[in-house]
Amino acid sequence: MLHLRNTGFSPSDTSQLLLQARNLGKDCTIRDCRVSTKYVEFDVSVDKSKMDDLVGKLKPIAPLDHARLVTEEHIPKEEAIQQGVSYFNDERFWEAHEVLEGVWKKCYEGEKDLVQGIILVAAALVHFQKDENSICLSVLGRASEKLSNSSGSYHGINVDLIRQKLDAIRDSGKISLFTI
Template sequence: MRTTGRIDRDRDDEGRARNARPRDELGRPLPPGSVGVERIPEDLDLPAAESLAWAQDLLDRGLAFNAHEVLEGAWKCCPADERLLWQGLAQLAVGITHIQRGNTTGALRLLERGVERIGQGDGPSPHGIDVPGLIAHADALMAEIRQGTTPPPHRLKPRLVAPENQQ
């Protein structure tokens, strides 16, 4: 660990900051030494189907922040022509995380960005990702928030893959 100014930060071998602090189920940092939820490795490089299945399981368990980390891992190693889609999926998960945390302003911003990115593809979406369903789901969440309603937890579990494409 190196000290920069007054802040202790975990660094990798190249000097980039790495946050090793434990986090709660909503991704908020806990005090050092606390027990948090299991962290998602930063260097994920999984096949798309595995990333989607893991992210879906996390969403279904209410762990949208962790799902975001899985989807971000996929975004960082996917083919260039899929990058906006995976980035949008990660942003949708972060938008849900903001809803869970009670940050409706952040939720709206991230859901809007996510919808914009996942809706940019031409033709059928890869890996059976349910782009129309995800856009409709995010639009419904945003409408609820704009009406002053907090979506209940069961509404924060979008289906990433269209039912007919699930294995």
Template sequence: MFTGKDAQSLASKIRELLGSRGAIGNLRVSKRAIEFDLFAEDTGELEERLKLLEKQISKRVTVKLLDKILRPMEKKEVLREGVNLFNEERYWESHELLEQAWQPARGVERDTVHGMILAAAALVHHQKDRDRVSLGMLERALAKLDGQEVYEGIDLGKLRADIRDIIEKGTPAELTIRRISQSAS
């Protein structure tokens, strides 16, 4: 099983395989997947690179095209899906989606959603073996999450406690956002 500490060596191996330093970017390692951005000039090049990855790396290559604009969703749906992505260690996607709830929000609600976004971004850095950056972002997330115990059924008290624990230990780790009611699920 790979960890964030393997991110640079994995990126080097994949770039070597694909024959281009610019072929991939933003490699992230979670317990469930190795995620990275794969760049191609056109569909033919993309398909060629995918076949090579399937042959040399894994038969299970899942492609998700991220060049599409996210469809507008209601706040509760954004939060539900954002938390689901977060809990699946798909922190980058969680961060991107939660911005839909953050942009129109104001006051404490805006800070709360921003805190969740910062936590997701911090864990993206952990997946890239940038733990010092991750810890700094978790400190910023903790400051933004101060103010409420529960937000839309999300247990912010538990999230803050878990973030504090990670900061005190000085070692980033995966987090789970716990729901305590059905209002956000």
């Protein structure tokens, strides 16, 4: 995963950025692109020895902020929740989704729906970052359903606030980012 600094791009630039990155980095696989207010995020498969070369080739798009090898991690539940919240609040929604999925696998009954609701919010905002707003709104609706029986605080996450934000987005039809 490569995070370039966002130097003025919006989610509507995603398709063009992905095409440009693929043209610049022909000797690797660039699967996807997402644009947050902070980063232009690329999912890449590249030999570790060629990573610096790829970063250099992508400089015409934007400078590198950071790179991270994404693998399924087996970390304690509380640490994973904190990491998921940190990723979410840094607009790294794909990574938040991935780490919280590990938490979800360790949950039972009602907690499972609550965590899945938060995962769906992150997944929805991934679609927003790809300029897929109708998909985002649809997934946010599913997230609302999963969170409908939850309230209060979950490991420091204000579930009521998330539900309020989702209601506001649904009522206005305008997607807005928020922290959890």
